[in-house]
Amino acid sequence: MNKAIFLDKDGTLIPDIPYNINPHVITLQPDSIEGLKLLQNEGYLLIIVSNQSGVAKGYFTEEKLQVVKIKIKELLAVNDILLSGFYYCPHHPQGTVKLFNIDCDCRKPMPGMLLKAATEHNIDLTQSWMIGDILNDVEAGSRAGCKTVLIDNDNETEWMPGEHRIPAIICKSINKAAESILITQLT
Numbered sequence: 001m002n003k004a005i006f007l008d009k010d011g012t013l014i015p016d017i018p019y020n021i022n023p024h025v026i027t028l029q030p031d032s033i034e035g036l037k038l039l040q041n042e043g044y045l046l047i048i049v050s051n052q053s054g055v056a057k058g059y060f061t062e063e064k065l066q067v068v069k070i071k072i073k074e075l076l077a078v079n080d081i082l083l084s085g086f087y088y089c090p091h092h093p094q095g096t097v098k099l100f101n102i103d104c105d106c107r108k109p110m111p112g113m114l115l116k117a118a119t120e121h122n123i124d125l126t127q128s129w130m131i132g133d134i135l136n137d138v139e140a141g142s143r144a145g146c147k148t149v150l151i152d153n154d155n156e157t158e159w160m161p162g163e164h165r166i167p168a169i170i171c172k173s174i175n176k177a178a179e180s181i182l183i184t185q186l187t
């Protein structure tokens with residue numbers, strides 16, 4: 001079976017520009033490339049799992065998200081990093097687009113995207129990690145059975161507690177997260 005690093009997109013892998021779908025302003029987060037390479041070299045698949053409620057809210061279509069996916073894949077590929085999957089939740093319970101206006105099981109903190117990816121990529125979730133910048137990411141990872149990292153960059157503001165909302169690692173960047181994950185593997 002494979003193991004994976006599930007990556008939140010906005011605020012974790014790329015700087016958070018709310019509801020942005022313009023590929024020209026997408027960059028990778030600083031202090032992420034070396035860490036992603038380390039994790040890839042350790043055999044982890046790198047997979048994005050992203051809430052994209054802008055689809056349900058009518059701000060952009062799913063087609064536009066494909067452009068975002070291609071841009072991120074390119075930014076990673078120039079650094080010899082392979083993105084193995086790009087999963088997104090287009091739903092929101094208060095959405096205006098009827099098709100996506102549902103209370104789904106894939107919007108984080110629910111684990112649906114991770115579970116789907118695990119099936120499609122033959123991933124052992126217990127050997128996998130979720131990295132995100134808010135506790136809803138941590139909860140989704142924990143509910144899926146993964147270990148979790150919170151990138152503490154001030155994007156979490158509510159700190160709502162819960163049994164699934166306790167990250168194994170708290171750090172400031174993906175590079176730091178990668179170092180800690182590799183150390184955890186050894187112990």
Ligand SMILES: [Mg+2]
Nearest residue numbers: 008010011133
């Ligand atoms: Mg985020």
Ligand SMILES: [Zn+2]
Nearest residue numbers: 089091104106
């Ligand atoms: Zn969903």
